[in-house]
Amino acid sequence: MTSLPARALRAGRLALAAGAAMFLATTVAQAQVAPPPGPTVEAIKKRGALNCGIDTGVPGFAFQDNKGVWHGIDIDYCRAIAAAVLGDPDKVKFTGTTAAARFTVLQAGEIDVLIRDSTLTFTRSTVLGLDEVAINFYAGQGFLVRKSIGVSKAADLQGATICVITGATLELNIADFARSTGAKIGTLLFDKPEEAIAAMEAGRCDGYTDDTGSLAGMRSTLKVPADWMVLPEAISKEPLGLHIRSGDARWQKIIFWLDNALKSAEEFGVTKANADQLKSSSKDPFILRLLGAEGDTGKALGLDEAWALRAIKVAGNYGEMYDTHFGPKALALPRGQNNLYTKGGLHYPLPIR
Amino acid sequence: MTRHPWFRALFGSKGNMIVTLLMIALFAWVVPGLVRWAFGHAVWEAANRAECIATDTGACWAFIKARFALFFYGTYPVDERWRVHLGLALLVVIGTGALFSHRRRGWWLLALMVLVPVADAILLAGGMLGLPAVPTERWGGLMLNLVISFVALAGAMPIGIALAFGRRSSWPVIRYGSIGLIEFWRGVPLLTVLFMGLVLLPLFLPNGVNVDNLVRALVVMTIFTGAYMAETIRGGLQGVPPGQAEAALALGMHGTQVQVLVVLPQALRLAIPGIINIAVDLFKDTSLVSIVGLFDLMGVVGQSVKDPAWTGLAAEGYVFAAVVFFFACLVISLGGSVLERHFSSAPKESKS
Numbered sequence: 001m002t003s004l005p006a007r008a009l010r011a012g013r014l015a016l017a018a019g020a021a022m023f024l025a026t027t028v029a030q031a032q033v034a035p036p037p038g039p040t041v042e043a044i045k046k047r048g049a050l051n052c053g054i055d056t057g058v059p060g061f062a063f064q065d066n067k068g069v070w071h072g073i074d075i076d077y078c079r080a081i082a083a084a085v086l087g088d089p090d091k092v093k094f095t096g097t098t099a100a101a102r103f104t105v106l107q108a109g110e111i112d113v114l115i116r117d118s119t120l121t122f123t124r125s126t127v128l129g130l131d132e133v134a135i136n137f138y139a140g141q142g143f144l145v146r147k148s149i150g151v152s153k154a155a156d157l158q159g160a161t162i163c164v165i166t167g168a169t170l171e172l173n174i175a176d177f178a179r180s181t182g183a184k185i186g187t188l189l190f191d192k193p194e195e196a197i198a199a200m201e202a203g204r205c206d207g208y209t210d211d212t213g214s215l216a217g218m219r220s221t222l223k224v225p226a227d228w229m230v231l232p233e234a235i236s237k238e239p240l241g242l243h244i245r246s247g248d249a250r251w252q253k254i255i256f257w258l259d260n261a262l263k264s265a266e267e268f269g270v271t272k273a274n275a276d277q278l279k280s281s282s283k284d285p286f287i288l289r290l291l292g293a294e295g296d297t298g299k300a301l302g303l304d305e306a307w308a309l310r311a312i313k314v315a316g317n318y319g320e321m322y323d324t325h326f327g328p329k330a331l332a333l334p335r336g337q338n339n340l341y342t343k344g345g346l347h348y349p350l351p352i353r
Numbered sequence: 354m355t356r357h358p359w360f361r362a363l364f365g366s367k368g369n370m371i372v373t374l375l376m377i378a379l380f381a382w383v384v385p386g387l388v389r390w391a392f393g394h395a396v397w398e399a400a401n402r403a404e405c406i407a408t409d410t411g412a413c414w415a416f417i418k419a420r421f422a423l424f425f426y427g428t429y430p431v432d433e434r435w436r437v438h439l440g441l442a443l444l445v446v447i448g449t450g451a452l453f454s455h456r457r458r459g460w461w462l463l464a465l466m467v468l469v470p471v472a473d474a475i476l477l478a479g480g481m482l483g484l485p486a487v488p489t490e491r492w493g494g495l496m497l498n499l500v501i502s503f504v505a506l507a508g509a510m511p512i513g514i515a516l517a518f519g520r521r522s523s524w525p526v527i528r529y530g531s532i533g534l535i536e537f538w539r540g541v542p543l544l545t546v547l548f549m550g551l552v553l554l555p556l557f558l559p560n561g562v563n564v565d566n567l568v569r570a571l572v573v574m575t576i577f578t579g580a581y582m583a584e585t586i587r588g589g590l591q592g593v594p595p596g597q598a599e600a601a602l603a604l605g606m607h608g609t610q611v612q613v614l615v616v617l618p619q620a621l622r623l624a625i626p627g628i629i630n631i632a633v634d635l636f637k638d639t640s641l642v643s644i645v646g647l648f649d650l651m652g653v654v655g656q657s658v659k660d661p662a663w664t665g666l667a668a669e670g671y672v673f674a675a676v677v678f679f680f681a682c683l684v685i686s687l688g689g690s691v692l693e694r695h696f697s698s699a700p701k702e703s704k705s
Binding site for chain 2: 056057058059060062063064065066067068069093094095096097098100101104105107108109110192194197198217218220221222330331
């Protein structure tokens with residue numbers, strides 16, 4: 001029969017050993033302490049579909065083809081998330097949202113994630129209680145103007161009238177810009193881009209304002225594109241990206257790292273075509289971790305290890321997505337800020353390790 | 354001097370002559386260009402807008418052709434579209450029956466108001482009787498406009514009748530309740546109510562309770578239309594001479610019989626023009642649901658011009674939508690006038 005203190009001592013040692021083992025285990029692998037994937041993922045799995053809020057139609061980001069199938073970079077993101085979480089890119093329910101309703105729909109829980117060319121701003125993050133998780137497109141508000149008014153930069157727009165779409169931040173940006181430069185810029189408000197463009201072509205205003213991405217596409221649809229030019233500078237920063245409801249940190253991490261995985265894939269040359277092959281043949285530990293051949297990034301997120309591999313295989317890496325929807329064969333929009341940081345752009349994927 | 358009355362109307366006086374000449378000049382100025390755009394230089398075959406522009410200067414109808422199915426069915430699965438056709442056929446056959454039959458008209462109307470909505474709901478939504486389920490987010494295009502307006506109209510009739518009688522009730526609770534309901538729903542813009550239903554309702558519902566978007570729009574449109582219907586029917590009720598009810602009472606009928614068998618049928622007949630007016634209005638109002646994210650015909654058109662292959666063809670899209678809406682409303686109006694004529698001849702033939 002052992003004395004009480006000795007027993008306590010042994011128990012203490014045992015606990016210590018167990019603690020050390022656990023410490024080791026946790027440093028080697030976070031898996032044992034990883035919390036469950038969070039309420040949003042649980043709801044998605046139970047439902048068997050991701051509810052993705054998208055634009056009701058905007059070139060390059062979200063639009064339907066003749067058969068009614070959705071395309072666009074926002075759509076690709078939705079499908080990539082569905083592939084990572086549910087294992088099937090087709091298990092997405094797309095909900096078209098208008099500018100006025102999008103955030104309420106998200107707050108109300110109708111959608112799990114909003115990927116709708118929406119600018120990430122201070123107000124949306126704080127007042128609206130949303131989490132701005134990732135940026136999938138850097139845009140800025142620019143001007144498309146009639147060449148004959150002889151303006152070469154935005155600061156020269158003194159006295160000009162610009163046709164503007166209501167409901168977004170466009171109006172506010174013009175007012176801010178006018179205030180900061182002391183220029184007087186008249187605005188003519190419209191509900192729909194088509195109406196504004198028609199008014200502009202009819203001469204009711206001297207130009208039109210929108211995200212630079214849309215302007216290039218818009219100019220090509222004008223009756224005489226050569227009469228119009230896109231001014232070189234942007235008067236605002238419009239980082240467009242992914243919003244979720246605040247309150248589910250686990251869900252936020254999944255979306256955040258998924259975005260990083262898509263951009264990292266481009267950085268490391270992992271494409272839709274070679275992803276499977278690289279998973280078995282690559283020597284690069286980063287690629288092996290990304291594709292789930294090594295490490296346990298999946299467990300840490302509450303997913304399985306092939307989450308990023310599946311996401312990449314939906315529509316390719318970020319660069320491939322961009323090329324499909326904005327590249328030379330599509331809207332012909334130069335990558336500019338939307339390139340990787342290694343090529344002079346702003347996308348800087350964080351290391352997955 | 355005997356001139357044709359038309360001639361007198363157009364050129365009878367100096368004022369008329371000036372107006373007529375001005376109008377002729379306006380037409381001469383506008384119409385040829387329009388015809389050239391819509392027909393003469395129109396392009397019917399092209400894979401995208403660039404091909405259209407390269408071919409000719411007129412309207413690019415190839416756009417409408419390429420998206421025709423989308424405009425009518427939305428993204429309803431191709432293999433299941435026969436269900437849409439069958440549902441429409443059911444509506445047309447029973448609707449025609451209700452319009453033109455002289456016998457058992459009540460049964461036809463009852464079938465139109467009850468059987469058709471139920472049968473079409475099962476047919477379109479599926480998920481039972483071996484029909485694969487088609488989620489409502491895949492319903493779209495003109496089909497959605499028809500579904501919404503028909504359901505709202507069928508649902509608004511009983512609501513309208515109940516509220517109309519309620520407003521004439523001698524019980525203050527019912528009377529003021531009905532007045533409150535009618536005035537509230539008539540006093541708020543439809544768009545506001547749609548937003549309330551689609552956007553704010555989920556905030557009040559317990560978590561996890563999810564009411565289908567389309568169902569919400571349907572409920573809102575139905576109640577909204579019901580409030581207007583109530584006033585139209587109340588107008589009809591007021592138009593029935595009091596002698597009718599008195600005579601029925603004198604014959605020994607009791608209160609409910611008097612209202613249902615004698616007053617209401619006459620009131621409805623008087624209200625037909627107003628009801629048709631509501632139906633036409635309602636059909637056009639259904640396009641408002643595109644603002645809350647449902648893809649009705651207008652929603653699909655608005656979204657179709659965002660496809661990079663076709664951007665910039667808003668004029669073609671909206672002209673097409675206008676033509677479709679015009680003909681649909683024309684059908685409703687014609688149906689209404691048939692109904693009117695039919696019912697005005699009713700008393701002679703109606704059996705005891």
